[in-house]
Amino acid sequence: MEVKQNMSRIWKQRTAEAKALAEPLSSTIARLKTSLTESNSQGLLSGCSVLFAARPDQTELLNRTCFGRPIITAEKDKQWFQLSLEEALYLSSILKCMKLVGENKSTKSDEELWCHMMSKYYNFPVMFKAYSHLRMKNWVVKSGSLYGVDFVAYRHHPSLVHAEYAVIVLSDEGESKNGRLNSWSDFHCTLRLCGGVVKTLLLLHVRRMNGDGRICVSSLDDYNVEERIVSRWNPEKSREGPTSTREGSL
Amino acid sequence: MEVKQNMSRIWKQRTAEAKALAEPLSSTIARLKTSLTESNSQGLLSGCSVLFAARPDQTELLNRTCFGRPIITAEKDKQWFQLSLEEALYLSSILKCMKLVGENKSTKSDEELWCHMMSKYYNFPVMFKAYSHLRMKNWVVKSGSLYGVDFVAYRHHPSLVHAEYAVIVLSDEGESKNGRLNSWSDFHCTLRLCGGVVKTLLLLHVRRMNGDGRICVSSLDDYNVEERIVSRWNPEKSREGPTSTREGSL
Numbered sequence: 089m090e091v092k093q094n095m096s097r098i099w100k101q102r103t104a105e106a107k108a109l110a111e112p113l114s115s116t117i118a119r120l121k122t123s124l125t126e127s128n129s130q131g132l133l134s135g136c137s138v139l140f141a142a143r144p145d146q147t148e149l150l151n152r153t154c155f156g157r158p159i160i161t162a163e164k165d166k167q168w169f170q171l172s173l174e175e176a177l178y179l180s181s182i183l184k185c186m187k188l189v190g191e192n193k194s195t196k197s198d199e200e201l202w203c204h205m206m207s208k209y210y211n212f213p214v215m216f217k218a219y220s221h222l223r224m225k226n227w228v229v230k231s232g233s234l235y236g237v238d239f240v241a242y243r244h245h246p247s248l249v250h251a252e253y254a255v256i257v258l259s260d261e262g263e264s265k266n267g268r269l270n271s272w273s274d275f276h277c278t279l280r281l282c283g284g285v286v287k288t289l290l291l292l293h294v295r296r297m298n299g300d301g302r303i304c305v306s307s308l309d310d311y312n313v314e315e316r317i318v319s320r321w322n323p324e325k326s327r328e329g330p331t332s333t334r335e336g337s338l
Numbered sequence: 339m340e341v342k343q344n345m346s347r348i349w350k351q352r353t354a355e356a357k358a359l360a361e362p363l364s365s366t367i368a369r370l371k372t373s374l375t376e377s378n379s380q381g382l383l384s385g386c387s388v389l390f391a392a393r394p395d396q397t398e399l400l401n402r403t404c405f406g407r408p409i410i411t412a413e414k415d416k417q418w419f420q421l422s423l424e425e426a427l428y429l430s431s432i433l434k435c436m437k438l439v440g441e442n443k444s445t446k447s448d449e450e451l452w453c454h455m456m457s458k459y460y461n462f463p464v465m466f467k468a469y470s471h472l473r474m475k476n477w478v479v480k481s482g483s484l485y486g487v488d489f490v491a492y493r494h495h496p497s498l499v500h501a502e503y504a505v506i507v508l509s510d511e512g513e514s515k516n517g518r519l520n521s522w523s524d525f526h527c528t529l530r531l532c533g534g535v536v537k538t539l540l541l542l543h544v545r546r547m548n549g550d551g552r553i554c555v556s557s558l559d560d561y562n563v564e565e566r567i568v569s570r571w572n573p574e575k576s577r578e579g580p581t582s583t584r585e586g587s588l
Contacts, residue, residue: 236527277486281531
């Protein structure tokens with residue numbers, strides 16, 4: 089993924105960059121993985137989300153890596169987290185540090201999980217591919233519903249940086265087609281909004297390359313993700329620098 | 339169309355409201371109509387727009403009623419205007435004050451005009467119905483491409499007021515379907531953008547009610563326009579006033 093030339097404006101405070109460098113996201117995620125694995129963590133499938141009771145140290149790690157959102161309950165000794173389906177499956181299938189269980193506390197197989205996810209959201213495989221694609225590159229990925237996009241991606245914790253990318257996931261496959269950006273007016277609208285909230289529009293085109301038609305977590309490798317950044321072309325910024333212009337005008 | 343409760347914020351300057359009241363748009367359009375009729379005005383079909391050479395008084399009237407945009411040429415005695423297809427057909431077929439001619443200067447019949455417009459833009463009948471629907475109610479209607487919508491509608495001249503409505507035209511008919519607002523993310527995106535630029539989202543749903551299948555200017559009556567305003571529901575503003583709330587909490 090292209091790295092922006094001017095990084096200074098993405099940090100929220102002056103000290104944010106130093107803080108981020110001192111605590112790379114990858115190492116905090118590694119600590120989260122160890123902690124969740126050691127405690128045999130179980131996430132409880134509950135409708136369109138997954139509930140998880142975290143120990144105090146896990147609470148801090150989940151907050152720092154931006155998985156789920158803490159929910160307020162009357163229980164004093166544990167903090168419950170509500171994870172999105174993408175977040176839960178990422179912890180379970182990619183990081184392999186959380187088991188997901190149904191209401192009868194039985195562990196679900198990969199195939200059962202996939203079935204459950206798709207029964208909630210037909211476009212789940214494509215969205216999960218996009219989510220895990222970014223997470224695996226250590227981007228913090230949160231819902232983009234506030235901006236009318238699928239995800240927003242942060243370089244580090246949202247308390248330190250502004251979201252850099254507004255992400256729309258596109259797919260060619262029949263039902264997974266979400267119909268976004270098919271008309272110019274939709275395209276203009278999205279681009280204008282991204283400009284207004286100082287985010288770059290990132291299109292992730294998820295395509296199924298091969299595979300036996302069976303959809304499961306292991307078939308994720310059959311999907312290919314193509315990244316495209318969309319931005320306005322600024323003629324002023326794109327022409328040759330002032331030195332050569334001045335030479336030319338003499 | 340619903341009139342906003344709080345009108346004060348739409349005016350650009352303090353004196354704008356008085357200026358607008360002194361010069362209702364309907365009377366300026368009536369003067370434009372008289373002037374264009376008297377001079378046997380001819381608009382020249384040219385690709386996706388119509389060119390018109392205006393006399394000085396007509397230049398002023400076109401500018402004040404926001405038809406077309408003046409273009410710079412080397413000719414000193416006349417001011418050329420570039421009209422959109424909707425604007426030109428409105429002047430020609432609804433106000434009946436301009437003839438539209440082809441490159442060989444021959445006047446086009448209604449049917450020929452319609453064919454020409456549709457060859458440039460398949461969705462023209464639906465867009466023109468929406469445009470004329472608003473214009474006939476004395477709204478100033480301009481392109482909404484800057485905001486990723488079909489039109490923007492102003493209560494008076496854009497120099498006096500901010501655009502109140504961002505207009506998206508929807509249609510059920512096969513090819514005219516522009517695929518907008520079919521997904522929640524597109525909907526959120528549009529609504530968020532409208533909020534950001536202080537416009538209300540106005541959906542014009544254009545439906546063909548009957549007719550013999552022939553499409554011409556007179557068949558516009560067969561189309562029905564349904565207006566819908568979309569805005570966020572604000573629980574704070576929608577609940578009962580502070581007096582009754584206080585009573586309830588005692």
